[in-house]
Amino acid sequence: MRDHLKYLVSLVLSLSLSLASAHASIRSEYEVKAAFLYNFTRFVAWSNGATVSEPLDVCIYGDEPFGDLLAPLQGRKSQGRELQLRYPSVVADIAGCDVLFIGQSQSRNVDELLKMAQSQRGVLTVSDLPDFIRKGGIVGYVKQGNVIRFEISLKAAIEAGLTINSRLLELAVRVLR
Template sequence: MLRRTDIGLLMFMLLLSTGGPAFAAPEDEYALKAAFVLNFAKFTQWPDNSFTDTPDAFSLCVVGGKSLEAGFRTIEGKGVGGRSLQIDFIPEAGGFDRCNMLFVGGNMDRTALLRIFASVKEKPVLTIGEMPDFAKLGGVINFVSKEGKLRFEVNRETSLKQKVNISSRLLKLAIIVNGNE
């Protein structure tokens, strides 16, 4: 009999195999990416002390403008590890201390991105992006398009530094990259 996590992983693989390159609207693209982000959270473990300030909430911070908002609102309130997913749309200037996960939209310049990475360095924050070299520059997960499908890269070295443990089952689906390749 399949365990609940196995069913979740099967659903995630189905989502992975159906993600196409063309989207009717940016909201559709970000709704799909939000579904991936929710599944990333379900297959990642954070240190217990990551939730001391808000023990009943799981915080996803989103940086990148209004075009992301409608798509990410589709997952707000969903359960992650017994906690309710709370989404905060924040400016790139900061305020990342309360974030368990941080999604950075693709319209960010490299200098601002590196500032964000510096502000969460060695903190238990799962950083996710969608721009070239995001994972190689210090992010943990990066969305990429491969052979017309939505895929994701994982920088395992950064995830260990950030103290977020990504499930081996999720890593099997990822394209593994290293920093400074």
């Protein structure tokens, strides 16, 4: 367990250092969440038949809490696929998203958004809304004290046709099976 915690801490620090600006000395909550978001793309396998020539679309829906923290991800490779950031403004525009971050402003629409994502299959849903994985989401950020962690619904991932690497499952604070 201690080795996993060390791994998590080093992973978060290395990713947040690469994503954050050089002058910042304290990592904000959303710097850590942005680092995790990138890491999720590295440890989830999509079974929808996409090839490395197709971009991996990371969509942020609702109020955008990351500011420019995700900008370094644009064009970066993950599992051989180029990351493409999208900011859909209407529900219909989330079609084609591989990763869908649902912002806090969408708490009233979360059920509708999750149903749409589930109907598309192959969409990794991520949010920091309370009880997100119990509502059908796949990855939910949780705060434990001052530490940002995440929980995973393995059941929802399997239903979406996604395979989550066991290393990522080990780092989750909770896994719903």
